[in-house]
Amino acid sequence: MEGTVRVRFAPSPTGFLHIGGLRTALYNYLFARSQPGGKFILRIEDTDQNRYVEGAEEDIIRSLEWCGMKVDEGPKNPGDVGPYRQSERKELYHEYAKELVEKGEAYYAFDTTDEIEQMRERLQKSGNPSPKYDAVTRQSMKNSLTLPQDEVQKRLDAGEEFVVRLKVPRRETIRFEDLIRGHVSFESKGLDDQVLLKSDGMPTYHLANVVDDHLMKITHVIRGEEWLSSTPKHILLYNAFGWEPPKMAHLPLIMSPSGGKLSKRKAEEEGIPVNTGAYIEQHYEPDALVNFLAFLGWSPGDDSEIHSLEELGRLFTLDRVNKGGAVFNHKKLLWYNEHYFREQSAAVLAERLKPIAKARNISLPDDDHLLPAISLLKDRVSKIDELLNMGRFFFEDPKEYDKNALKKWKDDSAGLVSEYRGMIEGYDESQFEAASLKKSLEEVINKNEVGFGKLMMPLRIAVTGQGFGPDLFESMELLGKDTVLRRIDAALERLG
Numbered sequence: 001m002e003g004t005v006r007v008r009f010a011p012s013p014t015g016f017l018h019i020g021g022l023r024t025a026l027y028n029y030l031f032a033r034s035q036p037g038g039k040f041i042l043r044i045e046d047t048d049q050n051r052y053v054e055g056a057e058e059d060i061i062r063s064l065e066w067c068g069m070k071v072d073e074g075p076k077n078p079g080d081v082g083p084y085r086q087s088e089r090k091e092l093y094h095e096y097a098k099e100l101v102e103k104g105e106a107y108y109a110f111d112t113t114d115e116i117e118q119m120r121e122r123l124q125k126s127g128n129p130s131p132k133y134d135a136v137t138r139q140s141m142k143n144s145l146t147l148p149q150d151e152v153q154k155r156l157d158a159g160e161e162f163v164v165r166l167k168v169p170r171r172e173t174i175r176f177e178d179l180i181r182g183h184v185s186f187e188s189k190g191l192d193d194q195v196l197l198k199s200d201g202m203p204t205y206h207l208a209n210v211v212d213d214h215l216m217k218i219t220h221v222i223r224g225e226e227w228l229s230s231t232p233k234h235i236l237l238y239n240a241f242g243w244e245p246p247k248m249a250h251l252p253l254i255m256s257p258s259g260g261k262l263s264k265r266k267a268e269e270e271g272i273p274v275n276t277g278a279y280i281e282q283h284y285e286p287d288a289l290v291n292f293l294a295f296l297g298w299s300p301g302d303d304s305e306i307h308s309l310e311e312l313g314r315l316f317t318l319d320r321v322n323k324g325g326a327v328f329n330h331k332k333l334l335w336y337n338e339h340y341f342r343e344q345s346a347a348v349l350a351e352r353l354k355p356i357a358k359a360r361n362i363s364l365p366d367d368d369h370l371l372p373a374i375s376l377l378k379d380r381v382s383k384i385d386e387l388l389n390m391g392r393f394f395f396e397d398p399k400e401y402d403k404n405a406l407k408k409w410k411d412d413s414a415g416l417v418s419e420y421r422g423m424i425e426g427y428d429e430s431q432f433e434a435a436s437l438k439k440s441l442e443e444v445i446n447k448n449e450v451g452f453g454k455l456m457m458p459l460r461i462a463v464t465g466q467g468f469g470p471d472l473f474e475s476m477e478l479l480g481k482d483t484v485l486r487r488i489d490a491a492l493e494r495l496g
């Protein structure tokens with residue numbers, strides 16, 4: 001369909017999908033969904049074979065799937081403009097590079113690394129601080145503009161190594177409108193004659209990216225700000241081909257809470273997982289990560305915060321993307337996580353928890369006990385796996401007692417706990433419920449004229465091993481009389 005929006009996420013499989021990359025994918029996806037018939041395309045930019053990381057492509061695909069972003073065209077579900085992996089499109093880049101040479105927009109260059117180095121040194125000595133292979137210096141180098149044509153042909157026929165370079169105009173102001181940043185301009189004077197085809201026959205990012213965006217009929221290029229400085233080179237390439245460039249939108253950087261760009265190192269320092277895979281392994285809620293990332297640099301313009309992927313796709317507009325960097329607030333992510341986590345029923349959470357528990361060798365009780373335990377716990381944790389830590393006492397007797405909590409086990413604790421034990425021992429099963437358990441505790445503290453915590457804390461330690469957790473009386477009801485008495489006895493014995 002003419003005029004339909006087509007956007008692409010074009011990661012290089014040089015590493016696992018970074019959280020910033022995932023946000024770029026998400027904004028592309030949301031923009032596609034915000035437009036009638038909009039298409040979200042995945043293109044793997046794997047021309048840099050030295051930096052290729054095994055498994056990275058699978059990781060990218062799995063991450064998008066986990067978030068619920070459906071790829072409309074990509075390596076796994078190709079449309080009409082494939083292949084969708086650049087390594088499978090090599091011949092195309094050769095054709096297009098040749099086309100530019102024939103049009104006089106690019107040229108073959110045969111200079112060795114040494115020769116280029118010498119040129120740089122020579123120019124530096126004569127006072128040029130940043131020498132380039134450009135409109136001036138290309139005149140004195142070994143290329144198809146300076147060598148006689150038959151010699152060029154001879155060198156090509158002999159299989160001599162060459163690169164193809166773009167003839168960057170000497171003095172030109174390159175302007176474009178960025179949908180986020182507004183008017184942008186660059187001077188061509190600062191640019192090298194860009195290498196388009198490398199001596200190993202592989203295209204550079206610039207050539208492959210432009211050729212593919214054109215052939216894949218991409219209407220909007222939405223990518224991170226770090227690519228802004230590549231855009232003038234791309235615009236020159238579009239001009240050289242005589243093609244209409246797509247619209248451009250450069251997303252703000254993701255910033256670390258302590259300032260500066262959220263680099264891998266910074267993120268690690270601040271305990272922020274960097275790779276999407278880490279969020280998957282750490283059992284974050286995908287809806288939470290999506291919602292959080294959508295708001296990392298964008299907002300719908302009112303004070304609403306909770307939106308599903310589908311809603312976001314309806315609300316998203318590029319003109320509401322911020323220009324300034326967006327600070328990664330991990331607490332906010334956990335807040336989203338709690339929301340999406342708590343929204344699920346105990347039954348759903350129980351099914352999800354089972355494989356997680358199994359992987360950690362924790363055996364869970366049957367659903368009759370598990371579901372009420374989850375209901376008691378879920379408002380106190382942020383992530384599903386934390387149910388296992390905080391709720392461990394539901395599934396097994398405490399093996400040890402939390403050290404900090406033990407500070408609250410005082411000289412009079414054993415006496416108070418035994419007295420309480422004496423009272424509840426007399427209960428029959430039907431009496432063993434939260435309200436009566438609480439009443440008995442009140443009786444004991446009143447009789448002894450001590451504060452609530454004097455008994456509550458030691459009792460919690462004895463029953464759960466921890467200093468905090470869900471409502472103690474409801475927890476005891478759920479654990480049942482035998483278990484509670486057994487644990488109190490064990491604590492009295494061990495803690496005296």
Ligand code: GLU
Pocket residue numbers: 010011012045209222223224227
């Ligand atoms: N392959 C580039 C990357 O790794 C693509 C940049 C772009 O979107 O043009 O991010």
